[in-house]
Structure formats: C-alpha cells, structure tokens
Amino acid sequence: MRNATVTTKNREVSKDVGIRVLGTVLESLPGNLFQVKLEENDYKxxxxxxxxxxxxxxxxxxxxxxxxxxSPYDLTRGRIVWRNPGS
Structure with a gap:
C-alpha cells in the first residue's frame, strides 16, 4: 500500500499517520464495536x-x-490494533 499524501499550502500531510495511545476496554457494543477509555487523558x-x-x-x-x-481527523473514533499481553 502506498503512502498517500495531501499537499496543503506549505506542507505535506500523510493520510496513513495514526495516533497510537493505550486504553482500557470499558464495554462491548453491538456491531463489533468497543468503548475504550484512553489512559493519557481519560477520554472515551x-x-x-x-x-x-x-x-x-x-x-x-x-x-x-x-x-x-x-485518526487525526476524528479523535472520537479509533481502531484497536493490539491487545496487550497480561491484561
């Protein structure tokens, strides 16, 4: 997969860049969704x-x-990419 970039006036912004943070799963929702509480700032x-x-x-x-x-575009939705061992 190629790294797609968007060029704005003076800078290039990569679309594939994601912000990775640790969190704890609070509850399982219908449709394979989960509510996660982030450790850094207690957001859900x-x-x-x-x-x-x-x-x-x-x-x-x-x-x-x-x-x-x-996603840097919508900080209220995310993707679980890793389940930390020992949890």
Whole structure:
C-alpha cells in the first residue's frame, strides 16, 4: 500500500499517520464495536477491531488493555490494533 499524501499550502500531510495511545476496554457494543477509555487523558472513544485481530480470532473483553490508533481527523473514533499481553 502506498503512502498517500495531501499537499496543503506549505506542507505535506500523510493520510496513513495514526495516533497510537493505550486504553482500557470499558464495554462491548453491538456491531463489533468497543468503548475504550484512553489512559493519557481519560477520554472515551468508540473503536473497532483491526482486520488482523479478527483474522486471528483475538478476543477482546471488557477490562483488557489495548492499543488504539486514532485518526487525526476524528479523535472520537479509533481502531484497536493490539491487545496487550497480561491484561
């Protein structure tokens, strides 16, 4: 996959850049969605499972610590990219 870029007046912004933060799953919502509380600022976001987690049948349950990738465009939605071991 190529790295798509958008050129603004004086800078290039990459579309593939995501903000990765740690969080704790609060509850499981319908439609393979999860409510996650971020550790850095105690915000609550709605996140879905990344394709690799679904492909390898990784279970994510309330109370698990996960790594969430947020889009720089909408900080209220994200994608769970990693379930931290030992949680």
């Amino acid at each position: 976001v709605v996140a879905y499972l990344a394709g690799k987690l679904m492909q390898h049948r990784i279970w994510v349950l309330p109370g698990d610590q996960v790594t969430v990738e947020l």
